Amino acid sequence: MKFYFMHLMPYADLDLSYDEKHDSAWVTLPNTYFDPKKGHQLYNRYLDELEYADQLGFDGICVNEHHSNAYGLMPIPGVMAGALARRTRNVRIAILGRALPLLNNPLTVAEEFAMVDNITGGRLIAGFVRGIGAEYHSWGVNPAFSHERFQEAHDLILQAWTQAGPSVFEGKHYHFEYVNVWPRVYQDNPHPPIWIPSQGSSETIEWAAHPDRKYTYLQTFASVSTVARYMKMYKEVAARHGYEATGDQLGWSLPLYVAETDEIARKEAKEHIEAFLQKFLRMPVEMLLPPGYTSVKSMVGALSAKAGHSMKQTIDSVIEEGKFICGGPATVREKLEEYQAEIGFGHLLTLLQFGTLPAELTRKNMEIYAKEVMPYLRNVTSGKAA
Template structure:
């Protein structure tokens, strides 16, 4: 199993009483809530944390893409990946992003990824997503064509990486007479690894697991039962195509906090994970699920589950559901070992900073995790694989 340090780069200095006046930290939250002086401090702190993960022996670091919100300050994740490309030496750099349908020219992503791949000598992991629903409001892009544009943009980027240029691309949404991306990708056999982060979607799994692709499916923030269900679905789809999915094709991304004891961990994490859940993630359904973002069928399901969704998430509810792992090193090791052996994911992306979690607790979390959890799990999972 491989270990990644994932960052969202939240605007941790957000005035949390914003929700007395605004219904979301996304799309419509005035950017006057952002203080660039604090932003300067935060960006540099967060980049330091990502660089520190390289020194602590993580296999990879992950940056993220979201627009017009306080939840994550990386609208253009390539800027972060570019800064990290030179300052890190060993880690893979996963850009998770990029939200392809938002772009009128997806070749900008082909170029950006190829540049990072060249600078790092092949340490890039190329993420491809549709973005979350809120992004379609912020960018004005039509969600009804989100799936079509994603597929087409993906095909275009793959063509630019795998066919000698110049080539012609004839699509519905994208058309190019001269697809000829300079630089070529460094990992050209056949192309950089592609990861598909998803909130959970059978359509996405069917597509990612296809033998032509075999992309790594990355389940983002979800309860452990949902993670298990979707990863089983991936394996079943692969089996249906006549091959066995490997651990390398399955990843899970979740917040985690480890401290000296269960009690200390819970006490230190509580207000910060609850800020993440209740303040930074806050958005109405209309923002989260614009028309066409998911099928009508899954949207009816989501709206019927609205009562559950509206229930306030707390540290206890997310620990209970296995959405958040929190506790002593022994507790965290035990849970992860159990989940890994049951579910069989090969990539574990931990969000060791979340919500308002301050720098010193983030560092402590990273240190305990990398010293007391990672080596143990590396050991047991490699023994099991052998």
């Protein structure tokens, strides 16, 4: 199993009483809640944490894309990846991802990712997403074209990375006479690894598992039963196409907190994970899943995966569902080993900073996890995961 430190870069200084006036931390929350002086401090703190993960021996660090919200301050994750490219030496840098359907010119992603891949000497992991429904409100993009714009943008980027240029691309949404990206990607076998994060879209799983792609499917924040269901679906799609999916094609992203004992871990994490659940994740369903964004089948799945993303969720409820792992080192190791044996994922992406968790507790969490959890699980799962 491989271990990644994923950061959302939330606006941790958010006035948590915002919900007395506003119904969401996304799209409609006035940007007057953002203080640039505090933003300056947070961005640099968060970059320090990601760089520290390299020193602690993580396999990778992860940044991602969200717009117009307090939940994640990375509308352009390539800026963060570029800053990290020169300040890290060993970790892979996963951009999870760029929301392809939002873009008028996907070649900007082909160029941006190729630059990071060259600077790092091939440490880039390319993440492609459709983006959650809220992003379509923020960018004014019709969600009904989400799937076809995503797939067409993907095809254009792969053409730019794998075909000698200049070449021509003619699609329904994108037309280019000269596809000729400079620089070329550093990883050319045949391109950087591609990961597909999702909330649980059956169409996305079918597409990612197809033999033409065999991309790593990454299940984002969800109960362990939901993760098991969707990863089983991926394996079934692979089997239907005549091959066996490996752990390297399956990843899980979730928040985690480890401290000296179970009691200390719960006490230190409670305030901050509940702020994450009740304040930062808060949004109405119509914002998360706008009409046309997904099929009825996938909407049912996504609603199931996101059930409980409400003001009522507590540390106890998410621990019970397996959405949040919290405890002393022995408890965390036991839970992760149990879940990995059941599900078979090969990549574990942990949010070791979440909500309002301060810098000192984030570093403590990272250090105990790296020293007392990761080494043990590398040994016991190395033969199973990938």
